[in-house]
Amino acid sequence: MESNRSGPELGSVTVGVDGSEAGRRAALWASDEAARRRSPLHIVYGSDVDGRVLSLSAEDAERVRAEGRELLDGTAEAVRDRHPALCVSTELSRGGSVMSLRRAASGHGTLVVGDGGTGVLDSLMPGSVGLKVAAQARTPVIVVRGSADDAGHGVVLAAVRDERDLDSVRHAAREAELRKAALRLLHVRNLFQSIGSATRALDGSDEFSDSLERILTAVAEQIRAEYPSLIVQADAVRSASVVGVLVEASRHADLLVMGGRRSPGHTGRTLGRATHGLVHHAHCPVELIPHHNDEHRNEAS
Template sequence: MEGTTSSPELGSVVVGVDGSEPARQAALWAAAEAARRERPLHIVHGSDTDGRVLYVSAKTVEQVRHAGRELLDTTATAVAGQFPGLQVNTEFSRSAPVPSLHRSGGLHGTIVVGNRGAGGFSSLMLGSVGLKVVAGAKTPVIIVRGIDNGAETGVVLAAVRDEHGLESARYAAREAELRKGSLRLLHVWNILQPVGMVATVLDDVEQIAGEQVHHLNAVGERIREDFPDLTVQVDAEKSVSVASVLVEASRRADLLVMGGRRSPSYLGPTLGRVTHTLVHHANCPVQLIPRHSQEHGSES
């Protein structure tokens, strides 16, 4: 299996705020993550005043700018109250939220967003801004979900799809190290995957299972080599629904890390089915690692 043996550079943390309660919670979660990494926190507000200037009055634009800067100051003050030693930078952007976060993430590192924005209609669903940030990101993105569901477990869960899961598993291992916790590598294979007629798949269950477990164990061996002091658990499960198993497993994790796989679309980047389900329904924050060019095909 190819790959370097060095730990991934997690970088600084960028969080988007819009005045909603989920965004405030995301900012505090991002501050804790930045403190663990011993890196700065960048708080970004994308006002989209450039996009509004032709449709609203100059007075309204100025009010939006004032409110945005006030929001940044309030959020920074709240963060400083809980993390007094953390370096915090604020950025007021005249661009829309999505390009503002992508640009800042490209400069600084991991992007963090709340599970829904000010315009969200359900506490379960990721907002449209969050979906666009995730779908188009070229840097890691964390969706802050399930942080009020119970005590921290110290477990970081990594979803391993195949041999290309090594990179996201390394990110998960680094996160587990920072938390002084443990890592669980979980592969879920679907016996009804569309690789031909279902009857053929059923005839080849043992061979398919052996291949899946081989990839998982190979990833596990590399992680143990690269992170010798980390407790690593390797599990494989069979199910007709990959997403449901991962959602359930996320109940016992502080963070779920997975590759941000995408399905082809004529309308631009879209999330694969499993990824889409996890960012909407996971019981803990979800970190998506952008897919590299060696991974091809859509998500099953």
């Protein structure tokens, strides 16, 4: 079958470091990702010297910059030891980490952050820098979770809610191709929020079941047409806990890809509750594809 591919170019990789073990793990994971893509790796440290200009003396500001340069040099050295042929650049930013990472990505490529830490890129608790990066970014963001010693499973997992997730599934397909892995599409419908009423959903009506199958089948068929060499598995599950099913499935995946949508009823750049839950509890790295993509496409058309 001839490919009719319209998938994304994944682009370069930018990673934020902060001196924590989580930040170092994220940098090494990002170097593996950049090597797979055959793209450059850019390592950023946001010192926030400008944001603390009133509280830092000139000596303290220079100390922060010196520590940042040392961190960047040490991280770049570790990355080059791991991937000698990789093109690596570093950036010591005077701004805060969120602004620094967004600016460094320049609207293309992928941002990578750790799942916690003690430095500038603080823990990924609600309102923290890490979640702000994920919520505000207009490029894909990967939150590196799981152990560095985790064995590869040969599976990329894509969360599918409806047809609007086709773009994020295409990202997952490209990631699977790079890893020579299978792609698993997983649609989880909350038993208590669905077609008609909770009663019909709990009764397992034909309408409910058919809706699950139509959504998943349409996305799976499109991906199989665009990526004919890719092994694609599609599963539909009904559960009282969408997050619980996806977290459990992430135990057997190398990467979980999902669209980063807003919470229902919220405005502004906010991540939904399911996204928050996965960022906190998934057993593998989580890639969030920004929900603004469709908005920009509509504005341009």
